[in-house]
Amino acid sequence: MKVSELSDRSGLPVQTIKYYIREGLLPKGAATAATRAEYGDEHLDRLRLIRALREVGDLPIASVKRIVGAVDDETVGLHDLLGTAAYALSxxxxxxxxxxxxxxxxxxxxxxxxxxxxxxxxxxxxxxxxxxxxxxxxxxGLPIVWSDLRPYIEAATIIAEHEIRAVPTEGERGRAVQTAVATNVLYEKVLLALRRMAQEDASARRFGDAGRDRAPASEGDASRGTRPG
Amino acid sequence: MKVSELSDRSGLPVQTIKYYIREGLLPKGAATAATRAEYGDEHLDRLRLIRALREVGDLPIASVKRIVGAVDDETVGLHDLLGTAAYALSxxxxxxxxxxxxxxxxxxxxxxxxxxxxxxxxxxxxxxxxxxxxxxxxxxGLPIVWSDLRPYIEAATIIAEHEIRAVPTEGERGRAVQTAVATNVLYEKVLLALRRMAQEDASARRFGDAGRDRAPASEGDASRGTRPG
DNA sequence: CGCCATTAGATAGTGACACTCTCCGATTAT
DNA sequence: ATAATCGGAGAGTGTCACTATCTAATGGCG
Known part of the structure; x- marks a missing residue:
């Protein structure tokens, strides 16, 4: 397919695609002439991965570049790949x-x-x-005590065990690797969102639900009371 | 104390402190003359909170402003305050x-x-x-299935229960409120760091530890192999 | 065959963000 | 008295992720 088609299918402006190619996040299309190149599904897949890491994972371009570099490197094993993703996320x-x-x-x-x-x-x-x-x-003035940390350690262990168990070890490498990285980054966001909702639930149960029907402290308005009356 | 002293004690440049005052993150000092103002410990505390939210929580100034606005607003209850913090974090x-x-x-x-x-x-x-x-x-191409989500829900619940139980309900409001917000934001980072380490541990146990003595895919170098030989 | 739209490739510009610098006149410690 | 410091305000800086413009070379339709 041509750039314009890649642009249409990915929803990204042509300029942005060119920018990603310049930055080394996306391989060039196969040149068919001096001013023409052919793109394939792998480009579309890569763009989806980039957008997932950027929009959901909120990773800077440089980190995305490191990750896709490791994904493309056939010699990098899964353990190191996960390490690279973790590295890039920090x-x-x-x-x-x-x-x-x-x-x-x-x-x-x-x-x-x-x-x-x-x-x-x-x-x-x-x-x-x-x-x-x-x-x-x-x-x-909030020192860390072991009892405060325990639930976090327990939670982290539960999640990590599950995640590492779910890492695919067979099938096409590119696919497996993309899956491993994407789930690592995206499920982090899933975890954070679930924590917030669980907090809200626990908070509502503990503190009652006065004012629950209204979003708290909206934009540019943080200094006014939440209770209407 | 004077700005210069506040600057020394907080480790922040005077310019930055002035900037925070301009942006409404930090209250002005009590003016003792046209060109002199007195700052207190509450300013130092506030600066520490701001820096924690900025450096560790990585929150933009606008979000910090919303949070401190809610912290300062005596009419905002703890439940709404946590909601505001969650809101600001998103x-x-x-x-x-x-x-x-x-x-x-x-x-x-x-x-x-x-x-x-x-x-x-x-x-x-x-x-x-x-x-x-x-x-x-x-x-x-990675649809969400209930069994994948379960560990995250379980983990989120464990953590949230603990966190809401730990919210202080007595003592000075300002202090309690700052504690609630700061722990919410900072322990998020604690959780993420622990997840990464638990992942690394689980990954090492599953995939063996070849190459473990070397940091994976370092800066600008992601395309080279990790295995030395 | 002619012509306009499209493309690759390069360079420059944009807007948001979080400071950081400079300037001013007033004040204050020495 | 006088050099240093202060509050306040505006402008400038560097980074980031695009986004726009430009040039020259096709592509494909009529």
């Missing part, structure tokens, strides 16, 4: 070894990982991410 | 009622909520967020 979260608070938070993280016996890369940015959250909590 | 996730795929995804979401009996606002953006993820999954 915001920078720069460690600051000079900050003593940071060091302490990071040591807490390492201690927890060791305690759980998890086989996690020692220098993965995920550890820094968790340390960053710990540090922020402590700064706000 | 990226736009614009619904498109014209798209039949979208409608179907949204109906799936509503059916699930009804099935679970959750008391969730009918028009909350969280539903749209979940529908967006469902739609993207379906577009990628």
């Amino acid at each position: 915001p920078p979260a720069e460690p600051r070894p000079d900050d003593p608070g940071w060091r302490a938070a990071r040591e807490d993280v390492d201690a927890i990982v060791a305690e759980l016996g998890w086989r996690v890369t020692p220098d993965t940015p995920t550890r820094d991410l968790l340390a960053q959250a710990f540090l922020a909590l402590r700064r706000l | 990226p736009p996730a614009e619904p498109r009622p014209d798209d039949p795929g979208w409608r179907a995804a949204r109906e799936d979401v509503d059916a699930i909520v009804a099935e679970l009996g959750w008391r969730v606002t009918p028009d909350t953006p969280t539903r749209d967020l979940l529908a967006q993820a469902f739609l993207a999954l379906r577009r990628l």
